[in-house]
Amino acid sequence: MYKCKYFTIKELVNPAFLKMTDETILWKVFDDRLLRAADKIRDMYGAIIINGGSLTDCGLRLDDSKTGAKFSAHKYGRALDLHIVEIEKKGLSKDAKITEYKKIRKELLQISEFNNLSFETGIYWLHIDTFNRSNRLFNP
Ligand SMILES: [Zn+2]
Helix, strand or coil, X not given: CCCCCCCXXXXXXXXXXXXXXXXXXXXHHCCHHHHHHHHHHHHHHCCEECCECCXXXXXXXXXXXXXXXXXXXXXXXXXEEEXXXXXXXXXCCHHHHHHHHHHHHXXXXXXXXXXXXXXXXXXXXXXXXXXXXXXXXXXX
């Protein structure tokens, strides 16, 4: 079983999951390729926030979550929304953040070990997922 080096399970799941079951089961729910990728991206870009503060749906979401798509990869342990602290602390506009995250996606797409990752475009955070997609760059 792979557990993240940099992220606790609390950062990876909606808080309601922590009341339902134990951490081992929650780790097991995740696609390990996604967890490994999150750690590698953390190695590359420094501190990253997933869930925390007002953010509760940036990792595993409840089946009845109203956030995002009905069949979102977030509901299957196959998506994470990463907020790179270095970008977040710059106090940029949404558009400038979109540009920053676009650059990061472009860099990540060049790296063969991320070949199983897909990225949502046009957003001001880094959504990564391991869904079985035909296009690695998408916008729902
Ligand atoms: Zn997402």
